Amino acid sequence: MVVKGRPSPVFPKAPFSLLEFMLRFRWVVVVPVVLPLSFLWAQYHRWATRWATSREDKDEDQRMEQHARRVERVRQRVRSRDAKADGLICLARPTYWSVSARSMEYKKTTRFPVDMGDFVHILAIDEEKMEVHLEPGVNMGQLSESLLDRGLMVPVVPEYDDLTVGGLISGYGIEGSSHKYGLFADTVRSMDLILADGSAVTATKDNEYKDLFFGVQWSQGTVALLAKAVITLQRVTPYVKVSYFPVHGDLKHISEQWEKLVSPSDREWPEFQEGLVFDSTRAVLMSGDYATAEEATRYGSINAMGRWYQPWFYKYVEDLLRLPEGAVHVEYVPTRDYLHRHTRSLYWECEMLLPFGNHPLFRYFLGWLMPPRVSFLKLTTVGKQMWEFYQERHIAQDVLVPMRHTAACLEVSHDLFDIYPIWLNAHRLYKTSMGTMLDCESGHDAAPLRGPGDTADAQMYTDVGIWGVPKPIVRGELYDGAQAQSALEQFLIQHHGYQALYAVTEMSEKDFWTMFDAKLYNEVREKYGSVGVFMDIYYKVHRRREPIHVKSD
Structure with a gap:
């Protein structure tokens, strides 16, 4: 059955930008300079x-x-x-x-x-x-x-x-x-x-x-x-037994299958879970459990995916979409390779830096230099103007939403950014004796809010990882990345979600403290003398916006 994909947002064409051109061809610096430095480090x-x-x-x-x-x-x-x-x-x-x-x-x-x-x-x-x-x-x-x-x-x-x-x-x-x-x-x-x-x-x-x-x-x-x-x-044991489950359907169907994977009712929870959504109709969900060397060598195929010449992990997973829904691919992966499975390709960010990076020739002859170190990559965005320009056009957001809102968050992400793949990861948010900046929804453990995996002391959330360049920018269209990120933040506030603060935040101070709980944070800063000595978190993480003037012709 062919599932119709969700329409992509379309914007007017953007004029030529020199900064855009320079960012698209950063690989000219990354390959001969950043990769060797990263390898030596x-x-x-x-x-x-x-x-x-x-x-x-x-x-x-x-x-x-x-x-x-x-x-x-x-x-x-x-x-x-x-x-x-x-x-x-x-x-x-x-x-x-x-x-x-x-x-x-x-x-x-x-x-x-x-x-x-x-x-x-x-x-x-x-x-x-x-x-x-x-x-x-x-x-x-x-x-x-x-x-x-x-x-x-x-x-x-x-x-x-x-x-x-x-x-x-x-x-x-x-x-x-x-x-x-x-x-x-x-x-x-x-x-x-x-x-x-x-x-x-x-x-x-x-x-x-x-x-x-x-x-x-x-x-x-x-x-x-x-x-x-x-x-x-x-x-832990030397191997992880990984099971891959292709899913074909709309974002709601993908989210339903995700809930079943994370907190199954007919078996113990897996040690690991993960989902990669490749577009609005296709995803691969994964679970993993530690396995002994004896089990791995006796019963299954071993995939040493951490070797430099192996395909990037997300590309390897995408290839499994050739299987129909209901099929399961099982293999054994060395534990270190599994724990660091996304490192060589920085999830899928390296595709933007090195469009040819997953080509077999590049992997065999230069793959041993991977991955580029993020610290060295930052040095290639020369000058404040290019860095600001890059932040306007590159999205790097991890957001947490209650499990029942996973489908809605995926739909909002598609409508705002149309970035794929999207990373799914479940997070058990614990209630604590003191509270933190994050907290479970009030009444989360009773109907109608109670969802899969929810207990009296914890609520299950989904982390939705959105990293990459929005499709409108890839197509050369005019696009306001800051406005789109602000819209995502408002969705999170309305759905008791949270934004990871390593990322760029566009929120006002009022919205920030609507999303996060300031009670314990302010109490400990006052009690232990942090006020006036350490910067307030909002002023440390929020984006100080300045207009960007870009020449075009």
């Missing part, structure tokens, strides 16, 4: 991690002593701040070094930089307590490199290698296991924090600083400085 980081890991057992006490000295240095730096003469505290890390899509203009104005660039160590791996002690600069690639050989991993492993522990706790940290464990911050047992006056405290879910423990989450570093986090560990 990755190799340095990998070998440094292996060297550090080889010394873990005999050097743990020494590492803790060195960590204590780093903490004391930061505390002294914070205490040295002159409230009358110095600006607000921010990290000294360069703006381009962040994975965030925001411009971070606040770092270029009055500020008081604090250098925590050397907080990049795995301090201890405690297999008895099943926890790992991490400094905030440890990234996901480094973490999996150190833990997987031990048969260990954290429950939630956000996909991209360069995402750091600190950014994930105070920002956004979702992955394929979030329907079971929540966000990355939900797996934290304790945090060592440096407050606005330079004092250091340890916050947990149930000690005297429990308000601070929950208040730091989603705060984007505007409450305190994170010095160390203790994260839960779990035992």
